[in-house]
Amino acid sequence: MRIILVLLAVSGVSRVLVGQRWERQVQERVQRTIAAVGTPSGLPVVRRSGMLNTDEAASFQTTLAQHTPYAIIAVCDDDCSRLQLTLLTSSGSEIAKERNSESLPTLHFTAATSAVYGIRVVMEACRWNPCWYAIAVVPLRKIPS
Amino acid sequence: MASLKRWVLVGLVGCMALALAYVPPRGAKSSGTTLFVGQSRQGTPARQRAQALAEEWRNADAAVRLLEDRQRVKGNSFRTSPAIVFRGATPPPNVVRNVETVMDSVWRRLGLAETKVQVTLVIELQRPNGSADRPTPLQDRVAYLPPDSTHRTICMAYLPAGPYWTLVILGKRDARHEGFGRLAQWLQAGLGPCAFYAAYGTPGRPVQSWLAARNWDVGLYLGSSGIAGERFSSLTLLGDRRFRWFWDGVYSFSPATVACLAGRPSGCRTAVLAGAAEERTIPIASIVLVERRWWQTQRLLPGERYLGDVARTVGRDRFLSFWTSALPVDTALAATLKRPVGEWTADWQRGFVAPIRLGPAPPLGGVALALAIAVFAIGIVTATASRRQIR
Numbered sequence: 001m002r003i004i005l006v007l008l009a010v011s012g013v014s015r016v017l018v019g020q021r022w023e024r025q026v027q028e029r030v031q032r033t034i035a036a037v038g039t040p041s042g043l044p045v046v047r048r049s050g051m052l053n054t055d056e057a058a059s060f061q062t063t064l065a066q067h068t069p070y071a072i073i074a075v076c077d078d079d080c081s082r083l084q085l086t087l088l089t090s091s092g093s094e095i096a097k098e099r100n101s102e103s104l105p106t107l108h109f110t111a112a113t114s115a116v117y118g119i120r121v122v123m124e125a126c127r128w129n130p131c132w133y134a135i136a137v138v139p140l141r142k143i144p145s
Numbered sequence: 146m147a148s149l150k151r152w153v154l155v156g157l158v159g160c161m162a163l164a165l166a167y168v169p170p171r172g173a174k175s176s177g178t179t180l181f182v183g184q185s186r187q188g189t190p191a192r193q194r195a196q197a198l199a200e201e202w203r204n205a206d207a208a209v210r211l212l213e214d215r216q217r218v219k220g221n222s223f224r225t226s227p228a229i230v231f232r233g234a235t236p237p238p239n240v241v242r243n244v245e246t247v248m249d250s251v252w253r254r255l256g257l258a259e260t261k262v263q264v265t266l267v268i269e270l271q272r273p274n275g276s277a278d279r280p281t282p283l284q285d286r287v288a289y290l291p292p293d294s295t296h297r298t299i300c301m302a303y304l305p306a307g308p309y310w311t312l313v314i315l316g317k318r319d320a321r322h323e324g325f326g327r328l329a330q331w332l333q334a335g336l337g338p339c340a341f342y343a344a345y346g347t348p349g350r351p352v353q354s355w356l357a358a359r360n361w362d363v364g365l366y367l368g369s370s371g372i373a374g375e376r377f378s379s380l381t382l383l384g385d386r387r388f389r390w391f392w393d394g395v396y397s398f399s400p401a402t403v404a405c406l407a408g409r410p411s412g413c414r415t416a417v418l419a420g421a422a423e424e425r426t427i428p429i430a431s432i433v434l435v436e437r438r439w440w441q442t443q444r445l446l447p448g449e450r451y452l453g454d455v456a457r458t459v460g461r462d463r464f465l466s467f468w469t470s471a472l473p474v475d476t477a478l479a480a481t482l483k484r485p486v487g488e489w490t491a492d493w494q495r496g497f498v499a500p501i502r503l504g505p506a507p508p509l510g511g512v513a514l515a516l517a518i519a520v521f522a523i524g525i526v527t528a529t530a531s532r533r534q535i536r
Binding site for chain 1: 294
């Protein structure tokens with residue numbers, strides 16, 4: 001009886017996970033990248049994820065703290081081959097753009113003042129639409145007090 | 146005077162002979178009831194208006210239902226093959242399981258497993274006639290709601306079962322005679338454009354615009370085994386010369402379609418690329434409503450499986466490069482086929498229908514009779530001229 005229950009539970013889990021393969025792929029990928037970049041424990045990492053068709057864009061806003069270095073990274077699923085990442089001011093002016101790293105664009109930025117910044121991601125090439133992506137804004141060290 | 150009468154008589158006989166030869170009795174009268182067109186008799190203007198309004202209501206109702214169902218099923222399905230929703234009646238659980246099993250086998254046969262775009266099939270079972278104040282829901286047209294920017298991973302297919310399939314699905318018709326093979330074919334055909342979305346994802350903007358402009362007539366069927374062995378296609382209706390409506394069908398097609406049927410690559414190219422030059426803005430929640438007699442509005446025969454055959458011929462990778470290409474459709478398709486579109490399509494067309502002959506083609510009997518009349522007339526004139534005397 002227990003074996004049957006365990007089997008049912010396992011099959012239930014696998015069914016739940018079906019359909020989220022690409023989402024899991026980018027979540028695992030962004031997690032590994034955050035670990036590789038390295039962030040002091042206790043600092044909040046802002047994460048966003050979603051899906052886009054080729055040539056579509058998505059953006060969101062986040063607050064970056066003064067004098068804190070950040071790594072802004074974006075990853076996408078196996079079907080995506082080119083992703084563009086742009087950092088914008090709150091008024092929409094471009095501060096930095098990364099489009100040469102194919103499916104793993106990364107920006108390094110230290111804000112002069114604490115403010116709201118925009119981050120835009122463009123799915124430049126996806127061979128099987130839609131492609132999943134994830135973005136992480138990783139503070140690299142604690143804010144000096 | 147006698148000579149003049151004789152000439153008038155000869156002239157009249159000649160005219161009658163020509164009329165008999167060139168205006169045969171079979172072409173003089175139209176039956177007025179062609180099977181091909183199959184139009185019903187027109188009602189009064191008031192009735193026609195009521196029917197038009199009811200039609201509009203059915204279309205809008207189907208669109209609203211699809212949007213509501215999409216909202217309801219969002220993220221609820223854990224099936225890799227299409228989720229199935231029944232409307233109109235609640236079938237018993239064993240019937241639902243049976244239909245799901247058949248759909249699973251269809252999905253496997255199409256070579257699909259987990260896909261980025263999930264398909265939900267809404268099967269509208271036949272319900273009793275609606276109440277007097279509202280028409281019955283859409284029950285004879287298939288509708289699709291492709292993914293859009295609000296729901297990027299769900300494609301909805303609305304499939305009215307009608308009386309026949311309702312009875313089969315509910316088990317009220319003997320399955321020994323109907324068989325699940327036919328049910329599988331019906332379900333597979335019902336996937337329509339959603340099968341392409343599941344297999345190849347959302348198309349790039351040029352392909353999407355092209356398909357929307359022609360109401361997906363070249364992407365209605367993603368078969369895995371080609372036309373052979375399939376029981377129903379537009380070929381069954383229009384591609385067989387043994388049927389007396391074959392030529393009615395040919396005359397109803399556009400000139401490019403007829404030219405393609407004659408094996409002319411330029412006609413095939415025009416027929417394939419119709420709508421490709423239009424830059425359309427695709428609205429969010431754009432419903433694809435397939436015509437009742439979709440095979441009559443096709444630009445290729447059998448157009449419903451054209452893209453499916455292209456995909457099978459070129460392979461998944463090359464088809465994906467076409468499907469998601471940002472290039473114009475003609476360039477992207479030619480690059481994928483590695484041949485001019487017209488030539489490839491003419492060869493493809495030849496595989497289904499033997500090329501028809503275009504231009505005047507008088508019947509052999511008619512030609513022989515006309516020649517005989519001409520020889521006869523020349524003989525009479527020669528004989529008369531030889532006897533003519535000038536006094």
